[in-house]
Amino acid sequence: MSKPAESPKATKYERILGDNELSYFLPSRADGANDMYLHIGFRARRDVVNSPRIFLIWSILRLRHPLLASHVEMEEGMYDSVRFAYVPPLSARDALLDGEANVEICPGRTKDELIDGYLNGPRTLSNTRLSYLIVSHSTTDDLGNLDPDAITEFNIMICAAHFLGDGMALHQTANDFFSLLGGKSEESCTDCVRSVDELYAILEDEWKLRWACEASVEQPIPATTESRLPSPKCKFQRAALKVDFENSQDRLVGGHTFPRIGAGTRRTIVPTVSFDKARTKAILKKCKSEGVTISNALFALCNFAWMRTMRARDDLAIPDSLRDGSVPMMMYSALNMRPYLDPPLPLSHLPSSYWFLSVGYFNIVLPSFIPSTAPASSTFWHRARSVKAQGGKYMKSPMLVSRNQEMAKVRGRRARMFAKEDDEEMKAASEPKTPVPITMSLPLKKPAPSSALIGLSLLGNLDATYQHAAFPALELHTLTTGSRQRQGGMLLFGYSFAGKMWISLGWDVNAFQQGVVQDFWTRVLAGVEEFLES
Known part of the structure; x- marks a missing residue:
């Protein structure tokens, strides 16, 4: 276990980053790749949302x-x-000063302005600022100048580096934030929110619980997920699990990718579509009748949308071998590893923090052709059920934990290698060039293609996380989430929030062949109407 190191003013606690954390940290150094954000729009009285x-x-x-x-x-x-x-x-008091220094209140900025600035402007976070809160409201006046009884539109953005944690932590934080902001006071006023004095008392209690007694905490930083997952008990088991991982990777075949051009500076946009409660209810009913979830159906939607885009566009810069359906299509998604963790070790008398990175990864492989002998709807639902079967087989595998342990090691090694190459390239750019010797090597067996078309982040029903009844003074109505992408990045999000289904696509508009991603996105949305609402 890590031991605290002494600093001149206070105890400093340290912990080495794990492989998975490192795989997110090292690429973020240059421009904040993978820095997460969560935007939520809500309505409230002005006196509920004030700076203190x-x-x-x-x-x-x-x-x-x-x-x-x-x-x-x-x-x-x-x-x-x-x-x-x-x-x-x-x-x-010091905790309050630190928190205040990591909040920005900006009157008059819209949701789109906040998200665009975070994704495409200068990096908000840094190695010394790993989280940040941005609050905006619909007028240009200072919060203190607004009518206290007026219902006002607010936007918040919770920003955090991805190597700190995952989407589950981000959404739980937002729920806790709103519970403190819009929850009822414990004093005599039954319809009031907590006063500033009540909130300061909570802050004092939290500080006393942790730090009022000297050395009351052994290690406040949560342990890595890798250290909390079951590990092999002997050398033979380690070797067998490694072979299983390599074999499982060999079975992941996919050659379809969006044609990239890499022109210009990265510019990420996030078109987002929501479906009203009646349409969402109909979509849920249709998926249930076909024996699948919305998440399963979203994979099939992407599958059909890409194949129809290929069929409609002769100008796509892709090999003919991809058009004939001989190479399957692969997509990837994240997996919540929290249910597989060993019970956390007690850290003194403190409740455990949910801020730690605990994600795994899995892939879905589907055919890349649409048979002409069967109705499109029957093929679509067959593939959605195939997604369910593939996901279920992976989740139930006794090798799930070990495969994700090995994947974390691979990601860590790859991140270190790329980071070293990037640093050496930057260093070489400032030094005189020297000739590079030519080396010869024997040709290696060409592996099967293993490229993913797109990643899907499927968050499920977020209304199970956001306890709306716990903050009656607020009305949450809009949610958008994503991350600051690297050049050429793309990720599709699907979730339910405030009783509605939402789909969004974050992608770099300067990195792909003109019009291709737009056509794909249009066909994803058309597929919702064609298959999920018919």
Whole structure:
């Protein structure tokens, strides 16, 4: 277990990043690739959402979850010893000052302006600022100048580096934020929200629980997911699990990708579509009648949308071998590994933080042709059921944990290799060029293609996470989430929120052949009407 290192002012706690964390951290150094954001639009009275309450609530959350208030330390070239470092606040007042320094309140900025600025502007986060809160409202006036009884439109964005945690942590944080912001006061006023004094009392209690007694915490930074998953018991078992992982990877065959051109600076857009409650109810009913979930159907929608895009466009810059259906299509998605963790070790008397990275990965492989001998709808639902069967087989495999353990190692090694290459390239660019010797190597067996068309982040029913009844002073109505992408990035999101189904596609408009992704997105939405609502 990591031991605290002494700093001149306070105890500093440290922990080495795990392989999976490192695979997200190292690519983020240059321009913030994978920095997450969660935007939520809501309505509330002005007196509910004011600066003192926002500062206090964000400070409470950063105190409860040390990684949000940590920073990262890395020495040049030391890719194996990147560390989280956390210095606890010396008082509740210090915690409040720290929280306030990591909040931005910006009147008049719209949802689209907030998201575009985060995705395409200068990086908001850094190695010394791993989380940040942005709050905006619909007028250009300062919060203190608004009519306290007026219902106002607000936007919040919770920003966090992906190597801190995953989407589950992000959404749970938002729920806790709104519970403190819009939950009822415990004082005599039954319809009132918590006062500033009540919130400060919560902050003080949280600080006292953790830091009032010297050395009351052994290690506040949560352990890595890898260390909390079952591990092989002997050398033979380790070798067998590695062979199983390699064999499972060999079975992942897919050659379809969107044609890339890599022109211009990265510019990410996130078109988002929601379906009203009646349409969502009909979609859920249709999927249930076909024995699948909406998540299963979204894979099939992407499958059909891509094949129809290929068929409609002769100008696609793709090999003929992909058009004839001989190479299957592969897509990938993230897997929540939290249910597979061993019970967390007790950290003194503290409740466990849910801020840690706990994701795995799985792939879905589908045919890349539409048979002319069967109705499109029957083929579509057959493939949706194939997605369900593939996912179920993977989730129920006794090798699931070991495969994700091995994948984390692969991702960690790959991230270190690319980081070293990037650093050496940057260093070489500033030095005189020297001739590179030519080397010869024997040809290797060409592996089967293993490229994914697109990634899907399927968040499920978020209304199970957001306890709307716990914050009656607020009306949450809009949710958009994603991450700051690297050049050529693309990710489709599907989820339910506020009783509605939402689909969004985040992608780099400057990286792909003109019109192709737009056509694909149009066909995804058309497929919802054709298959899910018919």
